[in-house]
Amino acid sequence: MKCPKCNGDMESVQYEDIEVDRCTSCEGIWFDMLEADKLRTMSGSEAIDTGDPKLGREYDDIHNVICPKCQTQMIHMVDRRKPYIQYEACTVCYGLFFDAGEFRQFKHQTVLDFFRNLSARSRKK
Numbered sequence: 001m002k003c004p005k006c007n008g009d010m011e012s013v014q015y016e017d018i019e020v021d022r023c024t025s026c027e028g029i030w031f032d033m034l035e036a037d038k039l040r041t042m043s044g045s046e047a048i049d050t051g052d053p054k055l056g057r058e059y060d061d062i063h064n065v066i067c068p069k070c071q072t073q074m075i076h077m078v079d080r081r082k083p084y085i086q087y088e089a090c091t092v093c094y095g096l097f098f099d100a101g102e103f104r105q106f107k108h109q110t111v112l113d114f115f116r117n118l119s120a121r122s123r124k125k
């Protein structure tokens, strides 16, 4: 598989029972459907995101991204409340592409939200 952003070679990276593809050049990471959701709940999984976030931000400007699995134009996702979290999503095969450093942010943010929700809930009691 070729990287949808820089056309570099992707290599398989395994974390427990989940295998993702990481670009050997820009270190962006491809997740098949639901892999990102599963991985972000697993402790230590941010270890797969080895790339430099500075390099990842340079690739944020590339928005014309074609899904490497099904050749569909991917859509650029930005979380309105957390605009620094950006990634590409395929609306056909539900694959996700994160630039270097983005999966760490994605995961970190979820953990923070989780604790925020917990404290919000305990306050209501």
Ligand SMILES: [Zn+2]
Pocket (backbone or CB within 6 Å): 003, 004, 005, 006, 007, 008, 023, 024, 025, 026, 027, 028
């Ligand atoms: Zn790449």
Ligand SMILES: [Zn+2]
Pocket (backbone or CB within 6 Å): 067, 068, 069, 070, 071, 072, 090, 091, 092, 093, 094, 095
């Ligand atoms: Zn696709």
